[in-house]
Amino acid sequence: MTRPTIAITMGDPAGIGPEIIMKALARPEVHAICRPLVVGDAARLVRAGDIVGAELAVDRLERAVDANFSASAVQCVDLAVVPADLPFGKISAVAGDAAYRYITKAVEIVSAGHASAICTAPLSKEALHAAGHRFPGHTELLAHLTGTPEVSMMLVSPKLRVIHVTTHIGLVDAIERIEPGLVERVISRGHDVLVKAGIAEPKIGVCAINPHAGENGLFGRNEEAEKIAPAVEACRAKGWDVRGPLAADTLFFLAQRGDYHMVVAMYHDQGHGPIKVLGLEAGVNITVGLPVIRTSVDHGTAFDIAGKGIADERSLVEALRQAADLSPAPGID
Structure with missing residues (x-):
């Protein structure tokens, strides 16, 4: 070798x-x-x-x-x-x-x-x-x-892979920045990395922004329907197994159990928290989208x-x- x-x-x-x-x-x-x-x-x-x-x-x-x-x-x-x-x-x-x-x-x-x-x-x-x-x-x-012009942060641990839509900005700014085009591009970058890593048909879960994925508009300001759902549908139209927006707390549990190959987190702490709970000593940060x-x-x-x-x-x-x-x-x- x-x-x-x-x-x-x-x-x-x-x-x-x-x-x-x-x-x-x-x-x-x-x-x-x-x-x-x-x-x-x-x-x-x-x-x-x-x-x-x-x-x-x-x-x-x-x-x-x-x-x-x-x-x-x-x-x-x-x-x-x-x-x-x-x-x-x-x-x-x-x-x-x-x-x-x-x-x-x-x-x-x-x-x-x-x-x-x-x-x-x-x-x-x-x-x-x-x-x-x-x-x-x-x-x-x-x-x-x-x-x-644009890259994504992916965190990898033995039980979980997480790619981030936004990272080092404040939470209010992150919510404002999230839009369907950005979410779709992040999903695409993550999908490409998984395929290159040998996962032919990745199963990807996409986090919501609000608790319980907004409860059909009861929480938040309809961010799930306006900012995330169109990106998920666009990726599904490509034949990819992408699901969401899903409640983050449940999604991370399912992903570390093995139900998803990757989770798409909307902001820094949403993705970093679960990875660090699983153990800093085994976590790896991968920058996706660079040459x-x-x-x-x-x-x-x-x-x-x-x-x-x-x-x-x-x-x-x-x-x-x-x-x-x-x-x-x-x-x-």
Whole structure:
């Protein structure tokens, strides 16, 4: 089996990204499924390796093509932008700018054909903004860097897949933004990913906005009939098994039981809540609609435990697995 090359961005260097990368790349099963290439700061990885007790060297690379993919040494395209005394667990513009540079470099590497996908460690939105990069998060930043007008966030856990119609905006703004065309496009992107993943006829459930799906107009302002139902009908007209709008509380229960392959959530917390209840350690974030594959851990920078060596790397391992599974072709030969 040809292993795809996955560009792993280090995320915010003051967070747990460096530690979970060193922990994950110490696991043999990661090297069995992909060729990991870290984009970050080699010195920071060395420090993180010391903290977590990883018996791995770090190879400092100037170019992606210089990687040898030894399982005993982390391959790092070294941007060397983090000062040695940068503290763990503190928000800073320096760290925010570093995180921005890592993702920018990773896009360049994948665009040049030197990697098949990007897997991102977490960044801090506050630090990113402090550095002058005004993006709500990785998803919007990647869309900007790749010139993609619209993307969707999909969260995947062992029992549940959720794609979001809206994400990092306030609830009132989300309800205003939801409209049939947007809902249909999100369903279509999710359907395409499931088919590419080998599910020939996905069964998709679409959440309502209001409790009990609005009770036929008793709750809300008829959002289900006006904003969601037309999109569901349009997708069903394509021959797809799409059902909704359905009461979210019941739909998530049915989906984690296995009745649906994917749930379409209308707003951020509607989709994130069930995934996180099922376990952050196994959750993966996939950006759908980009010209490159991008997966990520489904947790934040965890500044409260950064630098202590106790961060859990399992979400990153699963994110790498998903990136490998979705990669269309190998990276560096």
